[in-house]
Amino acid sequence: MQGLAGVAACSTVSGTGAAAPPRPYTPVFFNAAEWNFLLAACDRLIPADANGPGALALNVPRFIDQQMTMPYAQGAQWYMAAPFVQGPDNLGYQLPYPPRDLYRHGIAGMNAHAATRHARPFAALAPDVQDDLLRAAEGGKLVFGDVPSAAFFDQLLANVMEGAFSDPIHGGNTGLGGWAMLGFPGARADFMDWVDRYGVHYPLGSVSITGETA
Amino acid sequence: MSDDARRLKPVDVVVVGGGWAGSIMAKEMTEAGRTVVMLERGPDRSTAGEGAYPASIDELEGNFRYKLFQDLSKSTVTIRNNASQTALPYRRMAAFLPGEGVGGAGLHWSGVHFRMPPDDLRLRSRVIEKYGAKFIPEGMNLQDYGVTYEELEPFFDKAEKVFGTSGEAYKVNGQVVGQGNVFSPSRSDHFPLPPLKDVYTAHLFRKAAAEVGFHPYSLPAANASQQYTNPYGVQMGPCNFCGYCSGYACYMYSKASPNVNILPVLRRHPLFELRANCHVLRVERDSTGKRATGVTYTDAEGKVVTQPAEMVILTAFQFHNVRLMLLSGIGKPYDPVRNEGVVGRNFVYQNVTTSVVWLDPKVETNQYIGAGGGGVAFDDFNSENFDHGPLGFVGGSPVWVNQAGVKAIAGAHSGGPPGTPRWGSAWKAGMIDTYRHSLRIDAHGANMAYRDVYLDLDPTWKDAYGQPLLRMTFDWKDNDIRMNRYVVDKIGNVAKAMGARNVHLGMREFGKPFDTRQYQTTHLGGGAVMGTDPQTSALNRYMQSWDVHNVFVIGANAFPQGTGYNPTGMVAALAYWAAYHIRTTYLAHPGPLAG
Ligand SMILES: Cc1cc2nc3c(=O)[nH]c(=O)nc-3n(C[C@H](O)[C@H](O)[C@H](O)COP(=O)(O)OP(=O)(O)OC[C@H]3O[C@@H](n4cnc5c(N)ncnc54)[C@H](O)[C@@H]3O)c2cc1C
Numbered sequence: 001m002q003g004l005a006g007v008a009a010c011s012t013v014s015g016t017g018a019a020a021p022p023r024p025y026t027p028v029f030f031n032a033a034e035w036n037f038l039l040a041a042c043d044r045l046i047p048a049d050a051n052g053p054g055a056l057a058l059n060v061p062r063f064i065d066q067q068m069t070m071p072y073a074q075g076a077q078w079y080m081a082a083p084f085v086q087g088p089d090n091l092g093y094q095l096p097y098p099p100r101d102l103y104r105h106g107i108a109g110m111n112a113h114a115a116t117r118h119a120r121p122f123a124a125l126a127p128d129v130q131d132d133l134l135r136a137a138e139g140g141k142l143v144f145g146d147v148p149s150a151a152f153f154d155q156l157l158a159n160v161m162e163g164a165f166s167d168p169i170h171g172g173n174t175g176l177g178g179w180a181m182l183g184f185p186g187a188r189a190d191f192m193d194w195v196d197r198y199g200v201h202y203p204l205g206s207v208s209i210t211g212e213t214a
Numbered sequence: 215m216s217d218d219a220r221r222l223k224p225v226d227v228v229v230v231g232g233g234w235a236g237s238i239m240a241k242e243m244t245e246a247g248r249t250v251v252m253l254e255r256g257p258d259r260s261t262a263g264e265g266a267y268p269a270s271i272d273e274l275e276g277n278f279r280y281k282l283f284q285d286l287s288k289s290t291v292t293i294r295n296n297a298s299q300t301a302l303p304y305r306r307m308a309a310f311l312p313g314e315g316v317g318g319a320g321l322h323w324s325g326v327h328f329r330m331p332p333d334d335l336r337l338r339s340r341v342i343e344k345y346g347a348k349f350i351p352e353g354m355n356l357q358d359y360g361v362t363y364e365e366l367e368p369f370f371d372k373a374e375k376v377f378g379t380s381g382e383a384y385k386v387n388g389q390v391v392g393q394g395n396v397f398s399p400s401r402s403d404h405f406p407l408p409p410l411k412d413v414y415t416a417h418l419f420r421k422a423a424a425e426v427g428f429h430p431y432s433l434p435a436a437n438a439s440q441q442y443t444n445p446y447g448v449q450m451g452p453c454n455f456c457g458y459c460s461g462y463a464c465y466m467y468s469k470a471s472p473n474v475n476i477l478p479v480l481r482r483h484p485l486f487e488l489r490a491n492c493h494v495l496r497v498e499r500d501s502t503g504k505r506a507t508g509v510t511y512t513d514a515e516g517k518v519v520t521q522p523a524e525m526v527i528l529t530a531f532q533f534h535n536v537r538l539m540l541l542s543g544i545g546k547p548y549d550p551v552r553n554e555g556v557v558g559r560n561f562v563y564q565n566v567t568t569s570v571v572w573l574d575p576k577v578e579t580n581q582y583i584g585a586g587g588g589g590v591a592f593d594d595f596n597s598e599n600f601d602h603g604p605l606g607f608v609g610g611s612p613v614w615v616n617q618a619g620v621k622a623i624a625g626a627h628s629g630g631p632p633g634t635p636r637w638g639s640a641w642k643a644g645m646i647d648t649y650r651h652s653l654r655i656d657a658h659g660a661n662m663a664y665r666d667v668y669l670d671l672d673p674t675w676k677d678a679y680g681q682p683l684l685r686m687t688f689d690w691k692d693n694d695i696r697m698n699r700y701v702v703d704k705i706g707n708v709a710k711a712m713g714a715r716n717v718h719l720g721m722r723e724f725g726k727p728f729d730t731r732q733y734q735t736t737h738l739g740g741g742a743v744m745g746t747d748p749q750t751s752a753l754n755r756y757m758q759s760w761d762v763h764n765v766f767v768i769g770a771n772a773f774p775q776g777t778g779y780n781p782t783g784m785v786a787a788l789a790y791w792a793a794y795h796i797r798t799t800y801l802a803h804p805g806p807l808a809g
């Protein structure tokens with residue numbers, strides 16, 4: 001009981017959105033309400049724990065915001081010609097929305113759902129309630145207008161993983177914390193003398209494209 | 215020919231597409247003294263540019279933003295599982311990743327470099343000899359290639375020498391010479407380079423597979439194990455197992471690519487001209503329809519241009535070749551209802567599933583170390599190497615550890631054992647454990663051809679140039695699912711012998727349709743197959759269109775059915791085979807090549 005209460009208490013602080021990422025960052029794409037959602041959701045998707053840093057310390061929200069300014073987020077690499085006909089899931093994504101729009105619709109939908117059910121925006125909910133909502137979105141149980149919640153959730157989760165584990169040059173993986181928790185050497189890209197040293201971990205730490213080490 | 219198209223000065227040969235097939239054909243035709251224009255719809259690319267360290271060592275750009283792959287916003291395909299469905303556009307990269315730009319997918323492939331097994335080249339005949347014609351399931355279009363291993367051997371050999379392939383032979387000129395694949399046919403020569411070293415997981419797999427009684431061998435890899443100079447005089451450096459292989463240009467100049475192994479010589483040849491950013495719209499034909507007169511394309515400025523040529527060689531990649539044939543009216547389009555026509559017929563894929571083995575948590579598997587073509591395989595259940603009689607299916611599957619380098623984002627996505635959540639603390643714990651202490655084993659199976667699996671033009675969606683997209687009608691069939699499950703089941707014992715703490719056997723499930731959202735491979739095949747019967751093949755055995763004799767079509771489109779192996783070694787050998795016959799016969803006597 002005590003443990004549960006403890007978890008709830010300390011996460012509520014971060015859950016309110018009061019816990020800004022370690023370094024001040026002003027989002028370019030996301031508005032204040034969206035940003036609060038993003039901070040709270042990232043904190044649940046990759047929480048800080050004994051296994052390593054969480055998405056906030058890794059500046060995953062900053063990564064996502066910066067990605068939103070790229071052609072990628074406007075669907076530049078997706079085939080976006082009409083008509084948009086919905087079909088079985090296994091035939092893939094068929095919505096007319098590029099990533100930016102998925103975030104806009106999805107976050108508004110999550111917050112509207114939280115407001116109807118719990119009379120508060122997502123970021124102000126207790127962590128276990130946030131988790132339930134995220135799980136419902138993941139399982140496709142919510143619908144935000146014509147955006148199935150799973151389409152939004154998959155977009156969010158994919159970008160969260162990218163932010164935590166890509167080269168810091170893209171704005172996330174701060175201090176190479178994502179790589180360090182995996183034991184991934186990053187941009188070393190030279191194992192000539194380690195390829196046949198069997199079963200033991202490579203001794204050198206991670207390095208980034210710009211030469212940052214951890 | 216469209217009236218508004220600008221006409222250029224005629225050339226001898228126009229080559230459509232700047233990948234492996236196109237570069238080989240252009241090289242051969244310039245050697246034969248012909249003027250060649252290569253048209254590539256993507257940008258010009260080179261290893262010095264795209265492969266420059268450290269900027270190229272970026273997983274987000276390479277594997278998640280698909281920096282070097284096809285621009286789907288301009289052109290894609292539509293896909294459905296069966297003819298009763300509406301095919302829908304493949305809008306985001308996932309199941310397969312076609313290349314684009316000079317070098318094609320050859321700039322950033324992995325490098326597993328096989329020769330086609332002799333039995334696979336005459337699979338229909340072999341199956342009938344061994345099990346009788348009734349053994350072939352209803353609706354399966356099993357065919358022979360119309361070319362034998364003995365005929366292709368010199369060209370497999372040539373391709374390996376050009377690629378600088380690392381590997382260990384089993385038999386050379388009929389004599390057992392080494393520890394290579396005991397099921398592989400005799401070769402005229404050794405591999406140009408010794409095999410790559412085994413990474414730890416491949417080493418464990420080799421030991422365990424042998425213990426179980428299988429016959430492990432080093433994967434033949436077009437990743438140089440040592441410094442090498444190829445017959446064209448270009449140099450490669452030794453692979454350092456950097457792990458950024460599949461999806462990346464090789465900054466070490468170790469992975470064979472058209473850009474490293476052929477184009478440096480070709481670009482300097484006075485008879486050769488490369489035009490990048492030129493998207494070919496169609497092949498033009500004369501009034502008889504039996505002779506091509508050149509191609510029409512949209513150039514970098516968006517102008518429509520016609521390039522007249524004596525010969526057109528399509529090397530745009532498997533399904534782009536099929537689409538260009540359909541758009542140009544070359545060959546009769548396949549009609550699955552009447553079972554007539556050949557262009558689009560026998561479309562096939564690779565039947566691959568991945569199993570995961572977890573080792574002791576004290577053991578670090580270092581999955582980030584690896585070369586794209588490196589690893590250890592066994593072929594005991596590939597091709598006709600085992601008795602299919604009591605099993606009742608056609609086809610087989612090599613099994614291998616091919617650790618090409620698992621990087622951090624990919625590791626995060628793969629997550630933990632099945633049943634682990636995809637996020638949160640439980641995901642994190644399972645994912646880290648899996649990343650550090652597991653290894654992956656693939657069953658890289660063949661996929662047979664079926665009457666109702668095919669390619670045609672989509673009735674609804676168009677590309678950026680206003681031309682219909684190609685439509686794929688594809689699903690997994692009972693025969694192939696049973697084959698996969700039989701072979702994957704064998705992985706269980708190997709995993710046990712490796713001291714597995716946990717195993718997930720990745721198998722195809724009955725009733726689960728082909729899923730376009732999950733990466734499988736870019737080993738698509740068929741659709742314009744080679745053969746000796748114009749009723750069942752679009753190309754004769756020299757890769758020449760039966761209908762328009764000055765059009766040759768080179769690519770995996772020629773495979774009548776899938777194979778357990780990766781396709782490029784065969785595509786390159788077929789290119790050299792076709793080029794040989796063009797040079798020795800066709801150029802002197804243009805017309806249908808007989809015999
Ligand atoms: C990630 C990845 C890993 C792979 N690993 C392996 C492996 O380990 N072993 C193996 O055997 N195979 C592998 N392959 C497959 C291999 O890359 C292909 O078999 C090989 O590149 C095919 O060569 P190609 O010349 O037929 O086509 P491509 O290399 O695809 O070249 C075709 C070119 O034609 C151009 N083109 C297409 N349409 C037009 C048009 N209308 N006008 C002008 N140009 C056009 C394209 O832009 C492209 O550049 C891999 C593929 C991928 C994507």
Ligand code: SF4
Pocket residue numbers: 437438452453454455456457458459460462463464465466467468469584585586
């Ligand atoms: S693994 Fe080897 S061949 Fe592949 S990109 Fe790295 S150095 Fe090149």
